[in-house]
Amino acid sequence: MSVTLSPAPTEAPTPRSYAEKPPKKSRRSRAKSGPDNAPRKSTFITIVMLAAVAYFLLPIAWLLIASTKTNSGLFRSFGFSFDRDFAFFSNIANVFTRENGIFVRWMLNTIVYASVSAVGATLLATLAGYAFAKYSFPGGKLLFSVILGAIMIPTTALAIPTYLLFSGVGLTDNPLAVILPSIVNPFGMYLMMVYAQGAVDTSLLEAGRIDGAGEFRIFWQLCLRVLAPGMVTVLLFSLVATWNNYFLPLIMLNSRDLLPLTVGLAQWQSAASRGNGGEALFSAVISGSLVSTLPLIVAFLFLQKYWQSGLSAGGVKG
Amino acid sequence: MTTTAPRQVPAPTAGPEPALRVGPVRRRASRTRRQQNRAAYLFILPFFVFFVLMLVVPLVYSGYLSVFREQLIGGLSFVGLDNYSRALQDPEFLAGLGRVGLFLVVQVPIMLALALIFALVLDSGRLRFAGFVRLGIFLPYAIPGVIAALMWGYLYGQDFGPFAQIAQFFGLPAPQFLSSQWMLASIGNITTWSFVGYNMIIIFAALRAVPEELYEAATMDGAGAIRVAWSIKIPAVRPALMLTVIFSIIGSFQLFTEPQLLKTIAPTVIDGAYTPNLYAYTLAFSRNELNYAAAVSFLLGFLIMVISYVVQLSTQRKERSR
Numbered sequence: 001m002s003v004t005l006s007p008a009p010t011e012a013p014t015p016r017s018y019a020e021k022p023p024k025k026s027r028r029s030r031a032k033s034g035p036d037n038a039p040r041k042s043t044f045i046t047i048v049m050l051a052a053v054a055y056f057l058l059p060i061a062w063l064l065i066a067s068t069k070t071n072s073g074l075f076r077s078f079g080f081s082f083d084r085d086f087a088f089f090s091n092i093a094n095v096f097t098r099e100n101g102i103f104v105r106w107m108l109n110t111i112v113y114a115s116v117s118a119v120g121a122t123l124l125a126t127l128a129g130y131a132f133a134k135y136s137f138p139g140g141k142l143l144f145s146v147i148l149g150a151i152m153i154p155t156t157a158l159a160i161p162t163y164l165l166f167s168g169v170g171l172t173d174n175p176l177a178v179i180l181p182s183i184v185n186p187f188g189m190y191l192m193m194v195y196a197q198g199a200v201d202t203s204l205l206e207a208g209r210i211d212g213a214g215e216f217r218i219f220w221q222l223c224l225r226v227l228a229p230g231m232v233t234v235l236l237f238s239l240v241a242t243w244n245n246y247f248l249p250l251i252m253l254n255s256r257d258l259l260p261l262t263v264g265l266a267q268w269q270s271a272a273s274r275g276n277g278g279e280a281l282f283s284a285v286i287s288g289s290l291v292s293t294l295p296l297i298v299a300f301l302f303l304q305k306y307w308q309s310g311l312s313a314g315g316v317k318g
Numbered sequence: 319m320t321t322t323a324p325r326q327v328p329a330p331t332a333g334p335e336p337a338l339r340v341g342p343v344r345r346r347a348s349r350t351r352r353q354q355n356r357a358a359y360l361f362i363l364p365f366f367v368f369f370v371l372m373l374v375v376p377l378v379y380s381g382y383l384s385v386f387r388e389q390l391i392g393g394l395s396f397v398g399l400d401n402y403s404r405a406l407q408d409p410e411f412l413a414g415l416g417r418v419g420l421f422l423v424v425q426v427p428i429m430l431a432l433a434l435i436f437a438l439v440l441d442s443g444r445l446r447f448a449g450f451v452r453l454g455i456f457l458p459y460a461i462p463g464v465i466a467a468l469m470w471g472y473l474y475g476q477d478f479g480p481f482a483q484i485a486q487f488f489g490l491p492a493p494q495f496l497s498s499q500w501m502l503a504s505i506g507n508i509t510t511w512s513f514v515g516y517n518m519i520i521i522f523a524a525l526r527a528v529p530e531e532l533y534e535a536a537t538m539d540g541a542g543a544i545r546v547a548w549s550i551k552i553p554a555v556r557p558a559l560m561l562t563v564i565f566s567i568i569g570s571f572q573l574f575t576e577p578q579l580l581k582t583i584a585p586t587v588i589d590g591a592y593t594p595n596l597y598a599y600t601l602a603f604s605r606n607e608l609n610y611a612a613a614v615s616f617l618l619g620f621l622i623m624v625i626s627y628v629v630q631l632s633t634q635r636k637e638r639s640r
């Protein structure tokens with residue numbers, strides 16, 4: 001067997017050969033590389049897709065328009081056109097001052113429940129996902145498949161037994177009753193595992209070990225930064241899950257002061273449709289809905305780049 | 319090329335000497351191994367503690383509760399599987415189950431087909447304003463289910479719903495979206511509207527991760543865009559599709575928010591047992607039948623797991639037989 005130490009020819013490319021060979025294109029650079037080799041844009045497909053987008057955006061447009069109307073304006077004007085009375089600001093003021101400003105309280109509750117749960121869920125999911133991706137240890141495979149199987153356990157089927165359990169230990173009607181169950185997110189853990197597999201190079205860990213760093217320092221100082229897009233993704237999706245959760249707070253909480261937006265608005269809605277909420281309740285429900293929707297939309301728009309790369313990097317391998 | 323890396327270490331010779339040398343090395347390796355194992359367990363511990371407390375314990379407790387019954391005389395007594403056999407003969411529970419079953423076989427395929435088509439179109443690069451389209455379709459996912467339900471409730475409604483207004487303008491009878499014939503379809507529309515974008519994003523993310531080389535060969539062989547999508551892209555994203563299928567099965571069986579909210583507008587159409595989940599809620603909080611509610615919840619969770627597994631297994635088998 002011949003043993004050579006000379007470098008492989010491809011390692012020292014001549015300028016000519018470099019110029020001849022087109023640079024290897026990733027999918028994204030190809031999409032950006034101009035009209036010559038990008039697929040031809042189709043007007044037909046664009047029109048069909050814009051029609052689809054209209055279906056998804058029209059209800060949101062309706063919500064925006066309806067929130068500018070007085071209660072009587074809602075009934076006398078067409079749904080997608082403005083009424084002659086522009087009541088947007090008085091509606092918003094009504095939402096925030098109604099029942100001594102309980103809406104503000106609901107909003108704060110929602111922010112606290114959602115952010116504490118999401119941060120907790122993301123931390124636990126990141127630690128566990130990273131460990132499953134980068135260490136092989138006895139029992140790891142079994143543990144992982146058990147947790148993965150839990151994705152299939154429907155949360156609402158768990159909610160009633162959890163309620164019974166919590167009421168046994170006196171935890172119902174307590175913010176913890178909403179936060180604690182939301183901290184377990186098997187799908188988030190799975191996403192982080194897939195993400196860490198792709199994003200954290202094992203040689204990074206080995207380099208850290210050779211330098212004498214402990215496993216926790218390697219994680220904290222080397223890996224956490226690399227894991228950030230995946231973490232933003234899990235954070236955002238956990239945030240949405242808790243922000244939008246209705247069933248769990250509905251059964252766990254009784255005090256009106258502890259309710260999140262979803263349950264509070266549903267109470268206003270049922271008062272409005274029973275017809276005993278006074279004049280301005282329909283417009284309060286509509287404007288309140290708009291206000292409670294905006295924060296998540298803003299979060300998605302601002303963090304778009306991160307959560308989309310967080311999802312794509314793993315490719316959700318399944 | 320026949321280049322191999324230079325060997326600095328001489329080949330081990332037979333004899334006792336190398337065995338002696340291996341000793342300390344292996345011991346050192348096993349020490350770092352042990353350290354790594356310990357670190358891994360510690361990383362997983364917090365998740366696992368919550369997992370056990372918030373998932374395993376309630377599940378076990380629910381199983382425990384479900385084999386008892388509150389008797390008027392004598393308090394709690396063990397009844398074995400009575401609650402389960404009661405549930406399996408309970409017309410209210412079975413009607414709800416049938417309703418979500420119908421929902422599952424109609425709404426889920428429509429929603430996932432749309433999500434898949436949208437994802438493929440976005441991935442094809444033939445679309446103008448692709449970023450706008452992607453976000454526009456995804457946006458409803460950020461809207462809480464409660465708000466989606468009450469918003470659509472107004473849109474469907476007779477009072478100031480735009481559909482009723484349009485019908486009125488043309489002198490036609492207003493569409494009865496909230497009647498008993500149309501209610502399930504109306505709920506299906508709400509969930510489709512809410513979750514097509516979410517599923518689309520999951521599939522789209524998986525499509526982006528498919529290596530480009532796979533398409534190049536096919537295009538060179540003369541495959542068109544649709545052929546490439548059918549023969550390469552869809553099989554390549556099958557795991558992501560599977561994930562969306564599982565989530566949708568779970569979502570259908572847990573339907574609660576939409577029927578519960580539309581119940582306030584259409585109380586005669588939606589009863590307390592409209593979906594199994596609504597039934598469990600009604601049992602626990604209106605009828606005070608906690609043990610029976612636990613049995614219904616447990617049964618529902620079990621059913622979902624069984625159906626999810628069967629779907630997974632059947633698609634795996636299909637894949638193998640190819």
